[in-house]
Amino acid sequence: MAGRTFPFVGDLLAFGSDRLGYLTRVAREHGDVVRIKLGPYRCWVLSHPDDVRGVLVDHADRFRKGPVLQRARLVLGDGLLTAEGDVHRRHRSMVQPAFHSRRVAGYAETMIANAAEVRGSWTPGRPLDVHAETVRLTLASAGSTLLGADVEDDDVRTVESAVADLLGAYKLAFVPFGWRLQRLPIGPVRRLRRGREQLYRVVDRVIEARQATAADAGDLLSALIHPDDGELSAQQIRDHAVTLLLAGHETTANALAFACHLLAHDPETEQRVHAEVDEILDQDVPRPDDANRLPLCRAVMSEALRLYPPSWMMAREAVDDHRAGDHIVRAGDLVLLPQWVVHRDSRWWFEPDEFRPDRWLDASSKDRPRWAYFPFGAGIRRCIGEGFAWTEGVLALATITRRWELRPVLERPLALDPLLTLRPRGGLWLRPEPRPAR
Template identity: 40%
Template structure:
């Protein structure tokens, strides 16, 4: 007979004592990944982590992730980090809740339908060719920051595919988004207790960046309104939706929030994924050789198209394995609306709940040699009995990343183009360190030297 866990019989998750709250807060500020992996290793599937004046409930089992993110998703709102990031990002799709989020998702969803994504392959290939040409000009020259180059690429793709705009026209937009992301993570680290008016250097940079991004948004909106061709791009849909607000100032603020969030989230995750993938290929030459050979055989000397996505099977597996080791969405924070029982553990109403794809993707119970880069584990036909929620690089449930298909198309086609034509090697002695921000990026960028393949 099955035994059902009720709230009265549920256990309290283990964890460090409340006296450790200050040291845990310091660890979260210094090394968030170490905090998460250490808790998973010491306490197992569930733990209570006192951080400052808060207590975080960290669940690290696929079944627990399924319950929180999908089965009982209605009981969970956006949690720590994203709630605090609202002060920096406003109420865009990434941070909004309830009816506003549902309306935003309804407006944005059509832009990511399979038919529309397939139509974007040519734009992705054109931006990829632009990147390859730019890097060709650096052959034999000094190191280039690959993260900056990939950020320019993904912003260019985002502008062409979703906004019918040339974002290359806005110099410095990538660094402005970095300043916004830095502020968002500062809000998390300080639990939004530091007033924004205090002239700390990064807060000054954030305010300047936000003003510049506001001007970019205003220009994009003006250009969109000036087009009379009936274009049904995402920007036009957002302009129409926010224009229905009774107070024009509210509509303008909402439009800015939504576009800044879309631009940040839309380019950052793919740039991070490609950065980590190319770093891993540099560390594993045999894998690079296979990606190079597949690209040469599949593409020849032409630009890729949508049909090539299904032909570049090994390249696809490489991207998936890179996202396993370095998932762009490394943490999924939630806030329990009502009390709940997760995997037999009691979660009180109002509790901050954490699910970490980073730790799930490295759990030895579900992955052989989890710290090794082995793309063949994602090869077509590879047998596995892993639970579905052991691998969630794009999140899961109703909040599943709306742009996952476009992101995968972009990552696979661009990686094939880069590996077909170029060999990118890291700078000796330069450490590559993961920096868990809104996405899992490489701290300080990735300097590489460029060689012909």
């Protein structure tokens, strides 16, 4: 048990006031298996790579999604993030072809074009919210490549509003009787439902247009409407389209923004990135196959995902008893697997709080436990869009750094907002400066 708890709410107040700091503190002070209480839930913070493997890989059948994603069903329905059991397995197999490596390679041209358009709108020397820019970039790519639709400015604002409402409702997940509050038309629930209806209007318009043609456009929506095996209902198509539009842009946007932040605060590494893109790229923007020819850009993205993992903690509810170390996690308990803690553990990472992309380029990773790094999850529920995210992240970073140097805006320091995903609070502000003529 970690420290003093309070009746009814347990450790919820300490957790809610500083989620990242609280999880780090209990793991460092009490070990790899720590029991806490968050509102109505008895929870176990598991921060050893062996326990990550045990929950997500070896014994995944003993767990289901935690309360945060159960609440998210109000917006996401039975999409891949929230579906369970046989429904998840069947639907994942239907969606999988849209993320085949050949299709992802075909998406790369669109990713590069969107990155070039966004970087071309920047004004030299004028501070800008890089996170807002990467959201615009990745949302346009997700709309075009996954749904085969152009995402207009109004659509971007609608989707971002829905994301903000969904993330804000995270705080209800651990509140006692939060599931009852979700049924009431008050506060964040009212905003969440309003955002859901706006989001549905965007997605439904695209689905209706696609259903009018029998052609396979080579995108996710085609795979859903014209599956090779089985058939999805109209609601299921909508659920998957909404889920993958949101998930397909959110985590990549966050990781890319944090990568830009890290480079802006490390001019030496930034110059090395500039040297790499200048050497590899034979034009102003990368080509699709350059995604595999930019090892330093990929290492920078790897470090961004380590230091600022968009999925900063995974929660699972036990449906059967499970042993973690010398303890028994009982059915009904929650396990919390905090990437934020594991990714910064000095047992696995030299100078864990430092930005060191070279750790991904040398042999040091061979001695590290496999599950000391799991930004995309693990096992049967590992993120289906991981290859999509890597391709877009590396190509977008190369596109941006080909033209711009990034500088900190000292009066707007980075603050973190760990909700459903880890985002910068109040934006991530940098100042772009043109690179010297080559």
